Amino acid sequence: xxIRLYDTGARQIRDFVPLRPGCVSIYLCGATVQAPPHxxxxxxxxNFDILRRWFAHRGYEVTFVRNVTDIDDKIITKSADxxxxxxxxxxxxxxxxxxxxxxxxxxxxxxxxxxxxxxPEMIEMMRGLIERGHAYAADGNVYFDVKxxxxxxxxxxxxxxxxxxxxxxxxxxxxxxxxxxxxxxxRPGEPSWETPWGRGRPGWHLECSAMAHKYLxxxxxxxGGGLDLIFPHxxxxxxxxxxxxxxxxxxxxxxxxxxxxxxxxxxxxxxxVLVSEMVRRWRPIVLRYYLGxxxxxxxxxxxxxxxxxxxxxxxxxxxxxxxxxxxxGGVVEAAAEVPPAFAEAMDDDLGVPQAxxxxxxxxxxxxxxxxxxxxxxxxxxxxxxxAMLGVLGLDPLDEQWxxxxxxxxxxxxxVDTLVGLVLQQREAARARKDWATADAIRDQLGxxxxxxxxxxxxxRWTLGPR
Numbered sequence: 001x002x003i004r005l006y007d008t009g010a011r012q013i014r015d016f017v018p019l020r021p022g023c024v025s026i027y028l029c030g031a032t033v034q035a036p037p038h039x040x041x042x043x044x045x046x047n048f049d050i051l052r053r054w055f056a057h058r059g060y061e062v063t064f065v066r067n068v069t070d071i072d073d074k075i076i077t078k079s080a081d082x083x084x085x086x087x088x089x090x091x092x093x094x095x096x097x098x099x100x101x102x103x104x105x106x107x108x109x110x111x112x113x114x115x116x117x118x119x120p121e122m123i124e125m126m127r128g129l130i131e132r133g134h135a136y137a138a139d140g141n142v143y144f145d146v147k148x149x150x151x152x153x154x155x156x157x158x159x160x161x162x163x164x165x166x167x168x169x170x171x172x173x174x175x176x177x178x179x180x181x182x183x184x185x186x187r188p189g190e191p192s193w194e195t196p197w198g199r200g201r202p203g204w205h206l207e208c209s210a211m212a213h214k215y216l217x218x219x220x221x222x223x224g225g226g227l228d229l230i231f232p233h234x235x236x237x238x239x240x241x242x243x244x245x246x247x248x249x250x251x252x253x254x255x256x257x258x259x260x261x262x263x264x265x266x267x268x269x270x271x272x273v274l275v276s277e278m279v280r281r282w283r284p285i286v287l288r289y290y291l292g293x294x295x296x297x298x299x300x301x302x303x304x305x306x307x308x309x310x311x312x313x314x315x316x317x318x319x320x321x322x323x324x325x326x327x328x329g330g331v332v333e334a335a336a337e338v339p340p341a342f343a344e345a346m347d348d349d350l351g352v353p354q355a356x357x358x359x360x361x362x363x364x365x366x367x368x369x370x371x372x373x374x375x376x377x378x379x380x381x382x383x384x385x386x387a388m389l390g391v392l393g394l395d396p397l398d399e400q401w402x403x404x405x406x407x408x409x410x411x412x413x414x415v416d417t418l419v420g421l422v423l424q425q426r427e428a429a430r431a432r433k434d435w436a437t438a439d440a441i442r443d444q445l446g447x448x449x450x451x452x453x454x455x456x457x458x459x460r461w462t463l464g465p466r
Contacts, residue, residue, distance in 0.1 A: 002015045002016065002347065003015075003016040003054075003055070003058065003346075003347050004016060004347060004348055004349055005222075005251055005253060005349055005350070006253065006297060006349050007251045007252055007253070008155060008230060008252040008253065008254050009154070009155050009251075009252045011157075013348075013349050014251065016221075016251070018060070018221055019219055019220070019221055019250065022059065022060060022061060023060060023061045023062075023063070024055050024060045024061070024062050024063070024221050024222065025062075025063045025065075025216045025217075025220035025221045025222070026048065026051070026052065026062065026063070026064045026065065026220075026221065026222045026223075026224060027065045027066075027067075027208070027211075027212045027215075027216055027220060027222070027223050027224070027249065028044070028045070028048050028064070028065070028066045028067075028109075028223075028224045028225060029044075029066075029067065029208060029223075029224070029225035029226075029229055029233065029234075030045070030066040030067045030068050030069070030097075030112070031068055031069065031093070031094065031097040032069040032072055032074065032075075032204075033068060033069065033070055033075070033089075033090045033091075033092075033093035033094045033096075033097060034072070034074040034075045034078050034089065034090075034093065035078075035093055036093055036096035036097070036100075036274055036275070036276060037093075037096060037097050037100045037274070037275050038258075038265055038272035038273050038274050038275065039258055039265070039273050039274075039275055039278055039287070039291060039302070040257055040258035040264070040265035040266070040272070041097070041100075041275075042097075042100050042101065042104060042106075042275055042291065043255060043257075043258050043291045043300070044224070044225065044226050044255050045066065045101050045106050046104055046106060046288065046291050046292045047255040047292065047296040047350075048064075048066075048224050048253075048255075049101075049105075049106040049107055049292075049393060050292055050296075050350065050352065050391070050392060050393065051222075051224075051253070051296075051350055052064050052107065053107070053390075053391050053392070053393060054346050054350065054391055057338070057390075057391050062110070063110045063111075063215075063216065064107075064109045064110045064111075065109060065110060065111045065112070065113070065211070065212070065215045065216060066109040066112055067112070067113050067114070067115065067207070067208060067211050068090075068094055068097075068112060068113070068114045068115065069115050069204060069207060070087070070090035070091075070094065070114045070115055070116050071086065071090070071115055071116050071191060071201055071202060072204055073168070073169075075089055075090055076190055076191070080189070086191055087116075087191075094114075096275075096276065099275075099276070100275035100276070103275065103279050103284045103287075104275075104284055104287055104288045104291070105284070105285070105288050105393045105394075105400050105401070106393070107393075111215050113211045113214070113215065115202055115207040115211070116202075118207070118210055118211050118214065119193045119195075119202065121210040121211070121213065121214050122182075122183070122202055122206050122207065122210045123195050123196070124210075125206065125209060125210050125213070125240065125244055126142050126182055126183060126195075126197075126206070127196070128244050128245070129144065129182075129240065129243055129244055130142070132243060132244070132245075133145070133148055134148045134149060134239075134243040134244075135182060135243075136175065137197040138172065138173025138174065138175075139172045139173040139185055140185025140186065140197060140198035140199070140200055141170070141171060141172070141173060141181055141183060141184055141185045141197075141200070142181070142182045142183035142195075142197055142200075143171075143173075143174055143175070143179040143180065143181055143182065144179055144180050144182055144236065144239060144240060144243075145175065145176070145179055146160065146176065146178050146179055146180070146239065147160070147176060148243065149239045149242070149243050151238070151239075151242070152235065152239050153231075153235055154238075155230060155231075155234055155235050155238060155252060156230050156231040156234075156235050158231065160178065163178050164178075165177060165178040165179075165180065165232070168181065168184075170184060170185060170187055171184070180203070180205065180232065180236050181203040182202075182203045182205065182206040182240065183195065183197065183200050183201070183202060183203055183206065184200050184201050184202075184203055185198060185199075185200045186198070186199040186200045186201070204233065205232070205233055205236035205237055205240060206240060208233070208237050209237045209240040209241045209244070209246075209248075212237075212241065212248070212249075213241065213244075213246055218245070218246040218247055218248075219246065219247035219248065219250070220248070220249055220250070221249070221250050221251060222249060222250070222251045222252075222253055223237075223248070223249035223251070223252050223253070224252075224253045224254070224255070225254060225255075226254060226255055226256075226257065227254045227255070227256055227257060228257070228264065229254070230254060234252065253296075254297070255296045255297065256296065256297050256298055256299045256300070257299055257300070258291070258299075258300045258302055259299050259300065259301050259302065260273075260301070260302045262301070265302065273302060275287075282307060282311070283311075283404055284401075284404060285314065285394060285396060285401050285404050286307070286310055286311045286314055287307075288393060288394060289310050289313070289314045289394055290306065290307050290310035292352065292392060292393065292394070293310070293352055293353065293356050293392070294352070294353060295349075295350075295351065295352060295353055296350055296352070297349075313360075314394070316360075316363065317359065317360070317363055317385070317389070317394075317396075318396050319451075319453070320363045320366055320367055320370075320382070320385070321382060321385065321386070321396055321397065323367075323370055323453075324366060324370065324378050324379060324381075324382040325382075325397070327370065327375055327378060327379075328375065328378075328379050328382075331397065332379050332382045332383055332386065333383060333386070334383055334386035334387040334390055334395070335383040335384050335386070335387040336387070337387065338384070338387045338388050338391060339358055339362065339384055339388070341358045342355045342358040342359070342388050342391075345357075345358065346391065352392065355388065355391075355392070356392075358388065359385060359388050359389065359392075362381050362384050362385050362388070363381070363385060365377075365381050366378050366381030366382060366385065369381060422441060422445065423441075423452070423459045423461070425441060426438050426441040426442060426452075426459070427459065429441065445461065
């Protein structure tokens with residue numbers, strides 16, 4: 001089956017047809033590094049990591065570019081407020097973002113360019129746009145003339161006459177208030193670079209158009225980002241790139257937000273949940289399950305309860321994996337192919353929720369095989385489960401998750417110690433054939449939400465469904 005994706009520009013699901021057979025090129029708008037990431041930021045990288053993994057599983061050679069915006073108004077404001085260099089703030093938070101991506105199992109991008117490293121490419125693009133009559137310089141600023149590009153606002157489906165585009169600080173000399181800045185004239189105390197139109201710094205939109213052109217050429221397959229980027233950022237990227245002569249992106253994919261109390265998670269609302277804090281409280285693989293398994297176009301309403309449900313659901317998968325490995329007496333390799341129903345779901349606009357249902361069905365079949373002492377069938381189901389989890393980046397046996405139990409919730413270790421002491425008491429009761437006490441301990445732990453299983457290696461506990 002052909003991979004089909006929802007294209008924001010077409011407002012419909014389209015068959016994916018690559019520009020080059022067997023290859024796929026993806027540009028994802030990455031972090032603006034004015035602050036460390038919350039889980040809403042990381043969701044975008046995670047969704048596109050799963051997309052990338054699925055393309056690779058389908059045999060495509062993937063080029064994945066995720067940029068870093070390391071200069072913008074917010075970074076400069078933070079620099080002034082904190083009395084620190086703008087580049088120090090940017091680099092510190094860039095490292096925090098990369099630590100977050102790594103903690104949640106995202107593969108590193110093929111290229112990860114920084115905006116400040118591509119000023120020559122931006123100057124070249126502005127020069128070409130001015131020569132073509134699509135841009136103009138005024139008071140040291142360079143603006144894009146939106147009326148010169150008839151397709152402006154087609155992605156966001158707006159009308160130009162209804163557009164309100166307030167001018168930013170220092171944006172003087174506009175011919176039309178709706179024109180947007182590609183280059184901002186230097187102001188005292190701010191970083192700046194020399195250009196034919198005077199010293200200044202890049203506008204946000206210009207950065208991505210120039211970097212996409214450099215790393216992916218005049219045309220590429222997929223451009224991605226969050227819903228909030230459709231306007232003005234992606235709309236302005238399109239205008240710049242196409243007016244310059246590029247075909248730019250063939251497909252536009254946008255992931256939905258993580259919300260709290262119905263509002264988009266953001267630092268300005270004071271409702272962010274930092275990744276660095278979350279991985280101390282929850283195992284990173286559980287966070288990946290929580291953020292990566294809803295459909296990428298569906299909103300996620302953050303709550304502790306939802307995370308606990310994700311933890312319990314993943315524990316059922318992980319428990320099955322562990323039991324079969326013990327039964328098999330060693331590692332069970334992943335199957336070469338995923339089940340057809342899983343592939344069908346993933347091909348259909350990256351239908352992870354439907355694909356995950358196939359995972360859970362296969363786990364139940366495997367548990368039934370274990371209960372029937374059918375080792376061969378249980379091992380076969382585990383091989384399928386590992387193949388599917390590998391695509392989702394959730395295979396607990398993958399080396400990327402080595403030590404995940406130790407890296408996660410500090411409380412888990414405390415609980416493990418306490419439960420271990422109680423289980424020792426239960427084992428002592430069983431040894432003296434005090435079955436009533438042993439059963440009572442097991443029942444009390446069960447009432448606390450723990451599932452106790454007796455294995456050849458001794459009793460173990462997992463969180464049960466809540």
